[in-house]
Amino acid sequence: MALVLFGIFTGLLLLNIPIAISLGLSTILSLIIFDFPLSMFPQIMYASIGKFTLLAIPFFILAGIIMEYAGISKRLIKFANVLVGHFRGGLAIVTVIVACFFAAISGSGPATVAALGAILIPAMVNAGYDKGMSSALIASAGGIGIVIPPSIAFVVYGVLAEVSIGRLFVAGIIPGLLMGIALILASYYVMRNNENLITYPKATTKEIFMAFKDAFWGILSPVIILGGIYGGFVTPTEAAGVAVVYGLFVGLFIYKEIKIKDLGELLVKASISSATVLFIIANASVFAWLLTTGRIATDMANALMGLTSSTIGILLIMNVIFIIAGCFIDAISAYYILVPILLPVIRTLGIDPVVFGVFMTVNLAIGLATPPVGINLYVACNISKLSLQEISKKVLPFIVASIIVLLMITFIPQLSLWLPNFLGIR
Amino acid sequence: MKFLNKIEEYFLGVSLAIMVIINFGNVLSRYFLRASWSFTEEVVIIIFVWNSILAAAVAYKHGAHLGLSVLTDLLPEKMQRYVGILGALATTVLMAILYKYGMEMVRTQMRFSQATPVLGIPSWIPSSAIPIGALFIIIRAIQSSYIAFKEGGK
Amino acid sequence: SGGEGNESARPQTLRMSITVSENSSWYEGATLFGELLEERTNGRYLVDVYPNEQLSGGDTVRGIEMVQSGVTDLDIHSTIIWTGIDPKFTVVNMPWLIPSYDEADAALSGPGKEMLFDLARDKGVVPLALGESGFRQVTNNVRPITTPADMNNLKLRVPGIRMYVDLFSELGADPTAMNFSEVFTSLQMGTIDGQENPLDVITSARLEEVQKYMTMWNYSYDTLMMTVSENVWNSLSDEDKVIFQEAATEAMDFQKQRAREINAENLEYLNEYMEIYEMTAEEIAVFREAVQPIYDAFESIIGLELLEAFGYEK
Ligand code: NA
Ligand code: NA
Numbered sequence: 001m002a003l004v005l006f007g008i009f010t011g012l013l014l015l016n017i018p019i020a021i022s023l024g025l026s027t028i029l030s031l032i033i034f035d036f037p038l039s040m041f042p043q044i045m046y047a048s049i050g051k052f053t054l055l056a057i058p059f060f061i062l063a064g065i066i067m068e069y070a071g072i073s074k075r076l077i078k079f080a081n082v083l084v085g086h087f088r089g090g091l092a093i094v095t096v097i098v099a100c101f102f103a104a105i106s107g108s109g110p111a112t113v114a115a116l117g118a119i120l121i122p123a124m125v126n127a128g129y130d131k132g133m134s135s136a137l138i139a140s141a142g143g144i145g146i147v148i149p150p151s152i153a154f155v156v157y158g159v160l161a162e163v164s165i166g167r168l169f170v171a172g173i174i175p176g177l178l179m180g181i182a183l184i185l186a187s188y189y190v191m192r193n194n195e196n197l198i199t200y201p202k203a204t205t206k207e208i209f210m211a212f213k214d215a216f217w218g219i220l221s222p223v224i225i226l227g228g229i230y231g232g233f234v235t236p237t238e239a240a241g242v243a244v245v246y247g248l249f250v251g252l253f254i255y256k257e258i259k260i261k262d263l264g265e266l267l268v269k270a271s272i273s274s275a276t277v278l279f280i281i282a283n284a285s286v287f288a289w290l291l292t293t294g295r296i297a298t299d300m301a302n303a304l305m306g307l308t309s310s311t312i313g314i315l316l317i318m319n320v321i322f323i324i325a326g327c328f329i330d331a332i333s334a335y336y337i338l339v340p341i342l343l344p345v346i347r348t349l350g351i352d353p354v355v356f357g358v359f360m361t362v363n364l365a366i367g368l369a370t371p372p373v374g375i376n377l378y379v380a381c382n383i384s385k386l387s388l389q390e391i392s393k394k395v396l397p398f399i400v401a402s403i404i405v406l407l408m409i410t411f412i413p414q415l416s417l418w419l420p421n422f423l424g425i426r
Numbered sequence: 427m428k429f430l431n432k433i434e435e436y437f438l439g440v441s442l443a444i445m446v447i448i449n450f451g452n453v454l455s456r457y458f459l460r461a462s463w464s465f466t467e468e469v470v471i472i473i474f475v476w477n478s479i480l481a482a483a484v485a486y487k488h489g490a491h492l493g494l495s496v497l498t499d500l501l502p503e504k505m506q507r508y509v510g511i512l513g514a515l516a517t518t519v520l521m522a523i524l525y526k527y528g529m530e531m532v533r534t535q536m537r538f539s540q541a542t543p544v545l546g547i548p549s550w551i552p553s554s555a556i557p558i559g560a561l562f563i564i565i566r567a568i569q570s571s572y573i574a575f576k577e578g579g580k
Numbered sequence: 581s582g583g584e585g586n587e588s589a590r591p592q593t594l595r596m597s598i599t600v601s602e603n604s605s606w607y608e609g610a611t612l613f614g615e616l617l618e619e620r621t622n623g624r625y626l627v628d629v630y631p632n633e634q635l636s637g638g639d640t641v642r643g644i645e646m647v648q649s650g651v652t653d654l655d656i657h658s659t660i661i662w663t664g665i666d667p668k669f670t671v672v673n674m675p676w677l678i679p680s681y682d683e684a685d686a687a688l689s690g691p692g693k694e695m696l697f698d699l700a701r702d703k704g705v706v707p708l709a710l711g712e713s714g715f716r717q718v719t720n721n722v723r724p725i726t727t728p729a730d731m732n733n734l735k736l737r738v739p740g741i742r743m744y745v746d747l748f749s750e751l752g753a754d755p756t757a758m759n760f761s762e763v764f765t766s767l768q769m770g771t772i773d774g775q776e777n778p779l780d781v782i783t784s785a786r787l788e789e790v791q792k793y794m795t796m797w798n799y800s801y802d803t804l805m806m807t808v809s810e811n812v813w814n815s816l817s818d819e820d821k822v823i824f825q826e827a828a829t830e831a832m833d834f835q836k837q838r839a840r841e842i843n844a845e846n847l848e849y850l851n852e853y854m855e856i857y858e859m860t861a862e863e864i865a866v867f868r869e870a871v872q873p874i875y876d877a878f879e880s881i882i883g884l885e886l887l888e889a890f891g892y893e894k
Binding site for chain 2: 059062388
């Protein structure tokens with residue numbers, strides 16, 4: 001059954017059939033071939049979209065579009081340029097730093113890409129960066145969104161594996177920052193021969209101050225969102241809605257670059273962008289249902305785990321499993337399928353389930369940016385209007401850099417455990 | 427079609443706006459009136475599902491659903507036009523199946539007069555988003571591939 | 581397929597969906613059911629248990645619907661989830677209607693049990709046996725709760741079900757039906773003050789890390805129901821129906837006993853991290869009095885006869 005399912009999926013994909021449809025149709029055809037009931041199809045479709053945690057996706061996409069229309073983006077970029085524009089490749093650093101910052105606001109990968117992409121992709125292109133590379137960098141950096149707390153992924157893992165969510169959150173901080181550093185290094189590697197990068201003359205203090213003043217309302221937005229969450233005013237999902245309202249407020253009344261009549265266009269645009277992501281998530285859930293119900297995931301995992309009995313060997317094989325999973329299904333589906341299968345193995349090996357949670361989350365964060373099914377890539381494509389393969393080619397160095405961090409996390413549990421232990425968080 | 431376009435766009439815009447308003451209103455209400463709107467999750471999710479599935483249909487018109495054209499790019503232009511139809515065909519098959527079983531789900535919920543837990547809204551109202559959305563997706567997929575075919579593929 | 585003496589037939593594997601993880605009394609009960617079934621049908625029937633509502637993408641109400649439509653063969657769901665199918669099921673959860681284990685055992689072996697089963701049959705599934713999710717207790721970060729006045733303005737997360745929302749509003753709290761995935765962070769950051777759940781949920785979600793006070797007030801009982809799809813049931817021989825029935829009853833009795841053991845262990849564990857207050861019968865009586873309007877409002881939804889079957893006295 002596994003062969004039929006993956007075979008049909010690959011075939012449909014190569015015929016340039018939309019990825020969502022390829023996922024759904026390969027599942028339904030397999031169900032028909034193996035005489036499974038089909039009436040689960042609409043139920044899984046509904047259940048997978050009708051999830052409260054997914055609301056952050058349309059909200060942050062809308063917030064991103066609003067910040068662009070409101071003129072917040074261009075002012076933020078100008079400010080960033082004044083600060084680091086005289087460094088070669090400064091904007092790539094800015095991108096990763098802002099991504100880490102945003103990761104501390106948003107709990108989801110695609111939401112992070114949506115919030116940043118609309119601002120930073122055009123900015124990087126203007127500064128002479130390759131468009132594909134800029135989009136790929138942001139898609140990869142978006143994965144940090146689920147590693148640095150708050151994180152929907154950790155909450156789901158924590159509930160499934162029954163480990164402390166507070167401890168998981170703190171355990172994710174250092175690995176998340178390491179991913180950021182790795183991405184910066186990778187962008188320097190990619191940019192090393194780029195002659196077109198614009199380096200600006202160093203700004204004067206006055207210019208810096210002026211740019212700061214101009215961008216003030218934009219700089220304030222993460223402060224408001226973070227303050228809202230950490231001050232106990234809003235939940236992470238509500239924060240996404242607050243970002244929208246704040247962006248509108250600034251756009252309508254302060255910068256006055258949004259007109260009331262633009263609102264309809266903004267809302268329709270955001271709905272469509274968000275729906276392409278959700279349509280894939282819905283169909284990936286149907287695919288995931290068959291992986292679970294047909295015991296495909298269990299059989300494949302057991303077969304792979306049978307290859308070795310050493311702890312390191314098993315961890316490396318798990319890396320392979322997660323990365324393969326990340327190529328086909330979204331992170332949350334992966335948790336539902338894989339945690340119950342793999343956790344008993346982890347317990348037998350005596351691996352700390354918190355380390356495993358970080359390890360799995362980093363894996364799936366990478367999966368968000370791996371083709372063919374990489375939700376972050378889609379959001380980035382949507383924003384940059386590039387095709388999936390154009391971005392896919394450029395994303396490779398970033399994936400390699402992230403995998404290096406992943407291996408570090410695999411072999412050095414202290415990278416995850418040191419901070420929570422140091423802070424005394426159980 | 428023009429009429430349909432307008433209706434669709436109004437629906438997408440208004441529904442997303444309502445989602446934001448309810449979400450933000452809940453925050454304000456909790457702080458200033460010390461009263462949470464307990465219905466928010468239920469209502470917002472119903473609107474969210476309707477918005478998403480109909481927007482997925484409109485996305486066809488904008489060519490926003492991504493595929494991999496690595497292989498098909500190698501084909502001669504004439505062939506590419508025909509391959510383009512395959513996407514609409516696959517979509518139609520999948521969505522027709524979704525429509526059929528979606529209607530079955532809706533009928534079951536009607537038969538058992540199932541309702542949502544907080545507001546008691548009949549469950550078929552949110553659920554019919556699935557079959558009706560499937561229908562819209564079929565229309566849009568066929569329409570967009572027809573236009574693309576006439577324009578000589580892409 | 582498969583009657584008596586048809587042992588060469590291919591064994592039929594049934595899929596069972598449960599809401600919680602494999603470290604739960606539910607899973608133990610479900611597994612025992614599978615073992616008993618396999619043994620007593622000479623391996624003609626096997627059961628695969630899928631935890632965490634895997635079969636319906638994490639959606640609990642869909643988990644029941646999938647048994648209704650026959651995609652899933654068996655399930656264990658609590659009456660709270662069943663409320664999403666028919667609000668009458670909330671009868672079991674009504675405030676302080678069933679406030680102790682003794683009363684629970686009495687109520688659920690009396691006429692109420694058959695009435696619940698009839699409700700389930702009306703919804704197109706075949707009920708087999710009842711188990712126990714347990715009593716719901718309240719935790720918060722503001723003060724120990726001992727009187728209705730302590731509830732005043734507490735921002736509490738409650739299940740997204742009308743009875744609970746109305747109940748806590750009646751008590752003067754500010755109930756929010758926030759999604760459970762946001763509860764931990766919201767308690768930690770102070771977006772909400774407290775929540776209510778059975779002890780095993782509080783323990784498995786590690787809420788004791790972010791909560792100071794817990795009040796043991798047994799305010800809402802929650803029962804579990806194991807059901808089988810009509811498709812499967814109608815395909816069974818009369819002998820097999822008896823086997824299914826008996827295996828389910830034994831398995832769920834075992835589940836209930838395990839649930840109580842685990843509950844006691846959890847209480848001992850939670851006691852190390854939170855200040856726990858055990859409410860007295862007198863204090864409970866005050867609360868029960870205060871929530872009478874909820875009974876008046878829900879009488880028309882649930883029906884007086886059903887309420888009375890669970891010991892309600894008007
Ligand atoms: Na995050
Ligand atoms: Na991927």
